[in-house]
Amino acid sequence: MIFRGRYSVLFSFFASFVICSFLVRTGLLVISLPKTNFSISAVLSLYVLGFAYDFAVALFLVCIYNLYLLLLPSKWTGTKGDKIFTYTWLCLLLFISFFSFFAEITFWQEFESRFNFIAVDYLIYTYEVINNINESYPLPLLIGGVLLAVLFLFWMFSKMKVFITAFQEKLPFQRRALKSGVILLLTIVAPFVLSNAMAESGTNRYQNELSKAGIYSFFAAFKNNELSYNDFYSLLPKDEAYRVIRSELKEKNSRFLKEGNSIKREIINPGPVYKPNVIMITVESLSADFMEHFGNTQHLMPVLDSLANHNLLFTNMYAAGTRTVRGMEALTISAPPTPGSSIVRRPGNQNLSTVGHIFEQEGYHRTFYYGGDGYFDNMNEYFGSNGFDITDRGRSIKLGDTYHTKRTIIGNNQVHFENAWGISDEDLFDAVLRGSDQQYKEGKPFYNFVMTTSNHRPFTYPSGEINLPSGSGRDGAVRYTDYAIGKFIEHLKLRPWFRKIVVIIVADHCASSAGKNEIDISKYHIPCIILNLPHDGRQVISKMCSQIDLYPTLFGLLGWNTRAICTGKMF
Known part of the structure; x- marks a missing residue:
């Protein structure tokens, strides 16, 4: 034997x-x-x-x-x-x-x-x-x-x-x-x-x-994990690839700035130009099916459902990937996910043609806010090397002056709750308010990219804020995130600069991407709401789109003419 x-x-x-x-x-x-x-x-x-x-x-x-x-x-x-x-x-x-x-x-x-x-x-x-x-x-x-x-x-x-x-x-x-x-x-x-x-x-x-x-x-x-793109992917000849993508990107209100192998475009958006401050709240793992607008019956997100009734709602938006860095990639450069590792994590990702660069050209100060340590997934390096100041709950070594950016550490005296992934969304939003108040006092228009963490395992949050106990699961974390956003909006309304602020609420990705099929499209469906636009009232964009289309659409609504390398479209 x-x-x-x-x-x-x-x-x-x-x-x-x-x-x-x-x-x-x-x-x-x-x-x-x-x-x-x-x-x-x-x-x-x-x-x-x-x-x-x-x-x-x-x-x-x-x-x-x-x-x-x-x-x-x-x-x-x-x-x-x-x-x-x-x-x-x-x-x-x-x-x-x-x-x-x-x-x-x-x-x-x-x-x-x-x-x-x-x-x-x-x-x-x-x-x-x-x-x-x-x-x-x-x-x-x-x-x-x-x-x-x-x-x-x-x-x-x-x-x-x-x-x-x-x-x-x-x-x-x-x-x-x-x-x-x-x-x-x-x-x-x-x-x-x-x-x-x-x-x-x-x-x-x-x-x-x-x-x-x-x-x-x-x-x-x-x-x-690090495959050679040229060795492992089937490639079109470069000239043909550019012809295909230029054909796909051709729109009535845009023109390419160079002939041949370039997709840099100028996009003309007629109408009055409006330059508000902009805060984008990128919510961790926010699936569309958490909201009543998309069929949920658990009343998990009363705040977002109410905001969707009175503002601009994208009803058919889909995430570009299944991880936070994929959402960041799509939202910062308006490009679909690249094979292999995300651009956020790759070397040589500094000084890109990003959405932040467009804000920079318009005179905006830019800050990236994160509830955890931005060393995670190379986020600080990515945002810092593309012109953003950093505010995070840092434990790692501070950024140097290589990229001429400032890093602000959210201190212990400013934190009331923290878990493995970072501080509570309430504490993070308080940091955003403090930073925005200071920028307003200095007379600087600002664009803030905010990344939350509370809707992430272990799903813990401050006790007593909502009627579901901390650590009880995803439903409680979703409900708390919604509560924290509502509290943040209420505090915004008390600011003197509220009348000139646009707030975007969007997901980085869904809570789960697994399904029967290899790509289950319903597992990529995310909500997106834009608050406080010049034309108040409920608006709905029902065309199928992705995170890469968010900022081209916003710039169109604000009447901005932009020059950038992006593949998103205005809806």
Whole structure:
């Protein structure tokens, strides 16, 4: 039997890992059943492919121990050193395995996906991630559960006499070479015959994701996180590509400023020019279906629903991506998402032709406000290198004078509530009011980009503000965010500069992007409201559009003529 002899520990771990992976996959399948319809053949298919991935991961995990068994002389079998190495290796591998299973479940709860590039990106920001996990889950109990699971398997292996047989058999090198050689050959061959993309060929996204294995997906994402654009994407010749995009962007009220390979345009917007101060509140994970205007019956956002009744509402706007940096990318440069990493996170993203640059040309002071540490996702670097001052809850080293921007840290005495991701939306809006008041006193028109954090796991917020307890889930966080926006608007109305302020409320992305299909368009539907425009009263823009079209539309409503490189259109 494979569970008897020198290789018994290796094969016992191998079998345990595959069985536990099967149980995790089954649990995630059960969670997903209400959201999609699986046929029997689909379920069988995802289990067969899933077994292949689990088998491959188990091969990688036992690789070092396999080489150890091959190279350790028979005379040292069962010695104290052999036992110490074996027990340590097994304990470490079991702990990593069980912890990864727990991490997969939590990641699925947030993204309904196996590990992907988001998990890879999050490794950089250990403070936010570790504290978010600690605040969202009873981490001591979970770590304790992982340790108990490790001890349980040790006990099971002991009862099965796995260790006794492993330390008793003196296996000759030739027989070890045969066993280890087969395992090593399978380990080498596995990544060549089993790519993570094999699980992405179906049309049912849940089936695709459930087929995968978390660890395998993680390393695939790590490997492919920085693909060479020219090497891995099918490209049109540059001249043809520019002809296509120029044809798509051609509008009656615009003209290209250069011939050939350029999309820089001048857009003429007739009508009276209005230059208000502008504050854009970019709300974390604000799906359209949180509002009654889009079918919600839970009364989660009474403030936004009321504002939508008396201001400009986009009823058919869609997010450009599934992460905050994708929303920022779309809202700051009016361009669709680029393959690979977001422009916000890429090197060489300074001095771009941004929306902020258009405000700069009109004499506006620009500030980026964030409730967390703007080091996260390279936000401070991106906004700072494109002319914005920074106000955030910084823990990282302050920006230097490289980009001639000022950074203001929101101090402890200005914070009444804080969690892993940042300060409460109320505290953030108070910082916006303080900064805007100062800019008004200095006689500077201002454009402020505000990024909230309260509607993010662990979904905690100040107690007593709303009728849902802090940390109770997404519904409470949505309701609190709505409350904080309402409070902010009330404070705005008391300012002397309220009569000349336009406020934009828009989402960075939806709360969840997972669906039955690879791209479920309903999971990208977001609300957008523009308040206090010169022409008061309810207005509706019902044409299908995206975040990239927001500012071209706003500049048209304000009567601005603009020159920029952008692909958004006015609606």
